[in-house]
Amino acid sequence: MILTSATMRSIFLTISPLFFFLLTILASTVTEPRPTPILIRHDNQSSDLVSAISDMRRESYYGFVTLLHILNDTDFFRSQEITFLMPNDEDISQADMTRESLETFILRHAIPAWLMINHMVRFPNKTLVPCSIPDRMFTITKSGGSGLFVNNARIVSPNICQNSRISCHGISNVITFNEDSFPKGRLSPKMLSSRINSSRH
Template sequence: MMRNLFLFVAPLFFFLHTTLAAPAPEPQPHPILRQNNQTTDLGSAISDMRRQSYNGFVILLHVLNDTNLFKNAEVTFLMPSDSDLSKADMSQEDLQTFILRHTIPAWLMINHMLRFPNQTLVPSSLPDRMFTITKSGGSGIFVNNARVVDPNICQNSRISCHGISDVITFTRDFFPTAKLPPEMLSPVRGRITSSRH
């Protein structure tokens, strides 16, 4: 009888031992944002942002949660550090405005900005706000008050992003649109064209 019990228990013990001792399968990574089961450009950009520890900006994009805002658009994000974001005065109501005032409605890598004449005006994604791109010798490139400290973080076809030294401020409440050429008053896409070289 003991032998029969042993013959029953031994395979059961072996099965439980190998099953419990086997490592649990690792969870598969999932893209943050999906569209038609394909990773979007925004999802790819968010992954690049996370790799460089711009987690605060990633959280803002997730809280905004409007994937159509940048769908099929070429944009450049100007991302303050987590520390600078923690000091920024923002509320849920103006989160979209905050993101748009840190966005250029065009795909601009750092080499594009380096080719601009000093003090070039570039539209922001807000209709009445303009960025001033300043080249400051050994200090690098400034967008308004913020220096570009981590250029070319995002490495995909539609979205460029750069880490900046501060939250963007504007010297005026608005830019008089009457003085802007018509091409700068058109919708977000097409306001700036940049060659991809």
């Protein structure tokens, strides 16, 4: 059977819409899926977290961002002000961590209050502030020309995060705790709150 040019043209016009429709369907199935937003929250802190993570990335604290991303399903800092103390990527890569201890690592590097550097420098030397791990305290030490220390770690990049609920500072080391971090005479929450809030005025 010999197809005339008119017959072939008719077949092409019939098939071509179906062909382009199939191409469209195929293209939609092979496109990259949209990435899941990091740290989705159903409260007002969601936008603060997105903003804070953007600020962390801008200053190349990718390791800390990765830890927060892995802990996407946690809510330990939900609905509260917080200050993150962030070691650099090299220090994080050398830290002794397991998947189960990631949350503890973040909590060991978090103050349950919003503290910018100008708040912290107003504290008296050796001020104790709460850690996000219960019954542990950070010691804020002023060391003259060496700057401000939180326990063993010096603040090297202050005020990285610029929003009203999440503050973050780059630090020189992974934070460790000594005997002073577990005070025998425990400060009451009221005293701690008063000490932190007094720095804002």
